[in-house]
Amino acid sequence: MKSINKVIGSALLVLLLFACDDPYEGKTFRIYEELPSATYLESRPEDFSMWIEILRYADMYNAVNQSSQTFTLFVPDNEAVENFYKKMGVSSIEELDKTYVQELVKYHTINVEISQKIFLIGGKLTSPTVSGDYLTVSFGENESGGGLNAIYVNDEARVKELAIETINGVIYVLDSVLTPLVETLYDRLEENENYSIFKEAVDLSGWKKRLSTPYDTVYSQLGKVSYLKKNYTLFVVADDIFAQEGIQSVNELIEKLGALPDYTDSNNALHKYIGYHMLSQTQYVEDLFPFDGQNDSTIIWSTLAENEVLSTNSVDGICYINYKKSTGEGIRLIEGKTDILAKNGIIHELDGYMPIITPDPVIVIWDVCEYDDVAAVVNAYGAENGLGDCYQQYQTSEHKISLMGDEITSYQWKAYSSKSTGGWPQLGYLLTKANTGATVNTYGAYKNDMLIVNLGYMGWVSMTSPVVLKGKYKIDLYYACAGSLSDFVSGGSKCQVSIDNTSTEVYIYDGAQASVGIYSLTLFDEIYFDNNAQRTMKIVLMDPRASTHKDYRLQLDYVKFTPVID
Amino acid sequence: MKKVIRYFLLLIGSFQLISCEDWLTVYPQNEQIRDEYWTSKEEVESVLAAGYVYFRDAVQNLIDWGELRGACIYNQYGSDLQIFQVTPDDGICNWASLYKVINMANSVLANAEAVHERDKTFEEAVMKSYLTEAYFLRALSYFYLVRNWRDAPLILDPYETDEIGYEKEKSSENELIDQIKSDITTALATGAAKERFEKDWATKGRATKWALYALMADVCLWSEDYAGAIMNCNEILNASSPFRPAFVKDPSKWYEMYYPGNSNESIFEIQWDQVNYNQSNNLPTLFGSSTPTYLYTERMLQDFIDETDITGINNAVRTIYGSYLPNTAAATDYKNATQGYIWKYTGIGFQEQTRPSNEQDPNFIIYRVADVMLMKAEALILRDDNEEGWQTAIDLINEVRVRSNLPKIEPVLSEIGEADMLQYVLDERKMELAAEGKRWYDLLRFGKRNGFKYRDRFLISEVVEYNNTANPSWIQSVLRDDDALYLPIWSKELENNKLLIQNPYYGIVK
Structure with missing residues (x-):
């Protein structure tokens, strides 16, 4: 029962945050010694007046001020918002599409309280933003030092102030606006000219829908509808890598693979080739490669091509895909072109075109x-x-x-x-x-x-x-x-x-x-x-x-x- | 009334007079000693004794501060220290226990001479000897402050009346180190520091000249004065006095350092005595195998297992049943242990049996000869760039190893560098001095010297490898920040002493 209430509660909240008009406008809120989040931000106009404007424009000012809900707000300060405007080529928030701005605010809002202790565990936050995405926390070093001085969200914004407590949650102050992940894996293929052959192969072989759909709608027998997030890991081969194999177009790829024209059939060579470049779930580089101290090690991964697997190998500290002992060769990820995030997964670029092969037999767990x-x-x-x-x-x-x-x-x-x-x-x-x-x-x-x-x-x-x-x-x-x-x-x-x-x-x-x-x-x-x-x-x-x-x-x-x- | 500084509560009253037999048994009735108090030798004695008693109160802090960031042991119920998330509101950054000791020391230093004038039974030699102990207590307390806060208020006068202003700004690390060295030098210069006391426990439980030398060597190492460190180590290691502390070479006697304690090797340890004075502590239960607060981390347990492998169980000294107890049903199954219990404070020898209920009073060792030998080795490596000095360093390390039935290390000195040499010392200190409140200071000292030359190798890598509770990238990031290596000033302290400025690292934490 409790969990149902929670579900209803969060569903209501999502509805409120999705609504076009501010449903709490004109309502009064309980007074505490500490302030609710939006009121707190308003108390520091020199830092947050511009984010307040954004909250109001998105009709979300009062939503995040409710005392009945708790929030974690990621709030870019005024300087950050100014830089964001410059980047977007606008001088005020009203010049941006309202739906976009609402998505932006949702991306900066989590509807549970994330304490400083939890936040500093680092990595992917365990609760998604209201937009359904997960933010990551990382640590580094900069001219101000490390530790508390070098905490980053999505490797994009530095946290300037940590976990300011308000009566309905906590606020993390950021030095730049986070860029929401709106692009799907397919969008990522589309936006990169160097992925044109791979993208065309995806189009022809019927994988486009999967790569452009972040959620599967599931209808249960009881009539319950749920949205299940589907994530993939995509190993992309760029045009210049294809070129090294003498492949200049998707037709040449088809020829090389010997694919018949029924490209969407599950046994078709082109369909299998693209499926072979996909894993279910988001696998960061650190997830893909087994680091077992000093020892070489291998993991076998089922790909989305039926009955086809690939292996990831750590050999003498070097990471390979489909490493063959007999030749001492394998495919490698291209440095700087890995862990490219999309709304529904992650992309890694390969330095070889990775045809389907059978890896060396290994222990399977x-x-x-x-x-x-x-x-x-x-x-x-x-x-x-x-x-x-x-x-x-x-x-x-x-x-x-x-x-x-x-x-x-x-x-x-x-x-x-x-x-x-x-x-x-x-x-x-x-x-x-x-x-x-x-x-x-x-x-x-x-x-x-x-x-x-x-x-x-x-x-x-x-x-x-x-x-x-x-x-x-x-x-x-x-x-x-x-x-x-x-x-x-x-x-x-x-x-x-x-x-x-x-x-x-x-x-x-x-x-x-x-x-x-x-x-x-x-x-x-x-x-x-x-x-x-x-x-x-x-x-x-x-x-x-x-x-x-x-x-x-x-x-x-x-x-x-x-x-x-x- | 002026704001009362946190660490010196104003209480009216005076100390009970105590006899020599009652040393360390009577808690002072207050922490502020009034002018009219100082009339007799016994009164000086009781305030000096109170300094030692207050050190007892600090012991759990000394363990937390000295160990949890060092990652060989961890608090299984969690600690902000081991996850590098200390905030100014954490009680763990309350330094009051140390300033209480300092106040007692300051009181003795300020008044002993006047009492000597008033009380004819208070002989000059005795008075001077008391002063050396007070200098030691003050210096040791400041040295803990320096290593944990880097900068702290330097208070050299006792809080005896309300008329003194309680607000005091911080002094820098260098100023504090200068004061510490000056205190020790002054104490030693009088020639009044004792080599031994009448009672055996007092020889190890009160400050002797050996304790002063050991502390000075440690301070010199910290401040990168390697010649000074060697000289002070030598005062102990080369001493010919029959009362000198001596390295216990017999492996079978190793555990006697912890039970019954006050061994020949000991130089200074904080004392309890349950049988005679009903003074017990909670160290046997904080450690040990029942429901301990502190445990060795998995990586440290592996080090013990590896070292046990070398000697075998029957010849193990500082490993199985010495420093640690595995959680396996049979000792022979030690390789499969998943938990390593800390055994120095709980056991009674090389066995599983624990201290009886009337001996819940293990001492806490601050300095012992093996520590001094390894300090000297460290200083030799850093002072000398020649094989002779380095060979002496290796010989010192090997003496410690041989005592634990371990093979000697025999590096080819012409083929290895300073960092490799230092690694030998650091590793040896880790194993020999495990759970003795030293590890974090070792890592910090090795990491920060020479402009943080070895930050990656001796500070970051070691902590990341051994820590079992924090995200490695968080640890790396924190340890790259010089200010984050030190504790924040407790928030209540800042409220009461407006002249204090918070460590800048902790400024952005809300």
Whole structure:
């Protein structure tokens, strides 16, 4: 109920901020010793008179002054606004389109209070702006020093004053106006002349819609409408890089790829080529490349081209994509042309044209919760509960988030009656917690999450893995145990697990300890795959206690495919 | 009435007279000593004793200030120090505990001579000896102030009446350092500083001439006077007096520095005695394995595990069961430890057993000989650019290592540079003096010397690598700001002393 209220509350607020007329005009507000945010700004006209004008023009002055809501306002001072006017070639705010200015103010407003402590954690702020974007906080050094003197928002504006407390929130004063992210990935392709071949290939192969749509509208069976933000990582090849391969036009690219004219077909070579340059989710450079101390390491990423993967590699401290040991070569990102943000993702430029290849076989760690729709549902839960983008981020307390059939397509499952209590959903996402001061979650779970399976006797769930390359593998399942599962530890709990068409019966919890932690069992000592493909894993609960025991559930963490070298 | 300065509350009353046996047992009844008080030797004694007692009150601050920014240990309940987010409103930047000690010292220095005139039993030699202790207490307190605030008000007169103006501007680091050196020099010049006291605890718990030399060496290192540092270290390390503090070479005796404490190696430690005087402290519970406030960070735990690997468990000295206790069920499983408990203040030897309930009184060591040896090594590296000096430095480091059953380091001196040499000292200090309130000052001293020549290597890199609670890019940014390396003046202090100017780094924090 509480969360519904919150949702309604934030929906109302969004409506108010979206409204054209100031709905609070003429209303009076409670008087405190401290001032509400807009009134506070007004008390310092020498610094903020111009932002006040902007708030009024956007009909948002009174909205951010309400005492019933809390806000974090990012307020450029007068000098910053003057510079902004110069940049925009105007002398007053009225010369700018009102809708644009409203978007601008929304981009500078978050409707929760972000304290100085939280702010100084740095990185992406966990709560989005009213415009639905996430601001980032970074730290540097400048002529005034470092630390508090060198805090930046979006690497664009320096914070001049931190967390000024007002009765309805906090204010951060900026030395320049933030540029809202309004461009989509597709806009970014369009605005850069050097991306013309890649852009045309996107147009022809039917990816344009995905790259130009920040939100997917999802209608549930209950009639609920939700907007799920979809983000992508796009590896773009610029025209001059194509030229190095002798490709001067999209037709030459098509020729090089040997693509037939059905470009939008999922098996078409051009469609696959562009899909191969896309990952789901926003992956910054620091997310892409595994830095494992001094050791070389590799991550395999599923691309949006069906069954095609690419690898990111750290070799002798150098970052590559699709590094081949045999040749010692790989593709690199172009320095200074990475982490180009767009409203719906991020762009990195490549120094090679990156055809589809099969990377060298490696260990595959499959986090069984790593699906876009799971991420979207979990982040929507986070937004409703003030946790921000909480997917794969441990919290101060555990959260068990139900996964419902109308929102999730990555899992197929069949549920039967279950007696288990304690808030364990039949199929759910367990977001772990970490104790105060700790830097790992209490379970030690990979990526801070687990899949809860509590589907009753003979219930089952199936899901598909990332692409596992052709070859022989040992397969291990990693799962969590806890004190409340002590009844299952002795002898284990029978499950049938199949990978593609090969089945085995295993006893989960056998050999584990009845204490919080991650344990493993080997599903298959050796299994052979004759192609590069995603694998389907199905787990059937064969233990009658799945329907009768009050504590029954599985908490699945990840599956590990280890190549077996003969 | 003039505004009452925060750190010297006005209370009416006088000290109870105390006998020598009661040293360090009686808390003063007030913090302001009136003119009419000073009539007898015992009164001087009791005020001097109060200075030591006030140092006890400062110990948890000394741990927080000296360790949390240094990142080898952290407060598991959180601290603004370890995340480099201290604000002027944080109680952690209240320096009152140190100024209380300074006031006691100032009172003794201002009045002892007059009492000597009044009380014929107060012999000159005794009086002078008391003065050396007061100089030490004042100098040590200011040295903590310098290392934490850089600039602070220099107060040399006691607050005895309301007639004194309480507002006082800051003095610069150089002025404070000059005063500290002058105090120590004055104390040593009288020749009255004792080599030992009658009671064993007092030899380690009151300021001896060894304590004065150790402090002077430390101050010289801080102020980049390496010849001075070496000279003062030598006064201890080359002393022939039978009462000199001596490096304990026997590895099996290493833990005796912490339990029972007051070892031969000790030079000065802050004292408690529960059995005889019912003085206990909370160090065994702040540290230790029960529900500790302080723990080693994961990176520091790894250092201990690595060093345990070298000696093996059975020959471990300053690692497993010495400086740390792993959270594994069996000691042999130490490599899988996920938590390293700090063991110096909680244990009773190389074992898991903890201090009994009637011995919750570990001392807090300020100086010991191994510290002085490593100070000398550091100064030798920086003073000399020749292999002879550097070899002596390596020999000193190796003496400390061998005592812990570790192999000697044997670098080829012609092939390594000053920074590498300094790294040996810094690493050795980290392991040997773990959790003794030194780490942050070490990193700051190594990082800031010679115009911050080694800021990246010894300050930023080390903190980023060991800190487990703050964003690395935030740490890097903060540590690039010279002013941010020091604490803000507490906001209440600023309200009461209008002449104080806040450290400019903290000016924009609201």
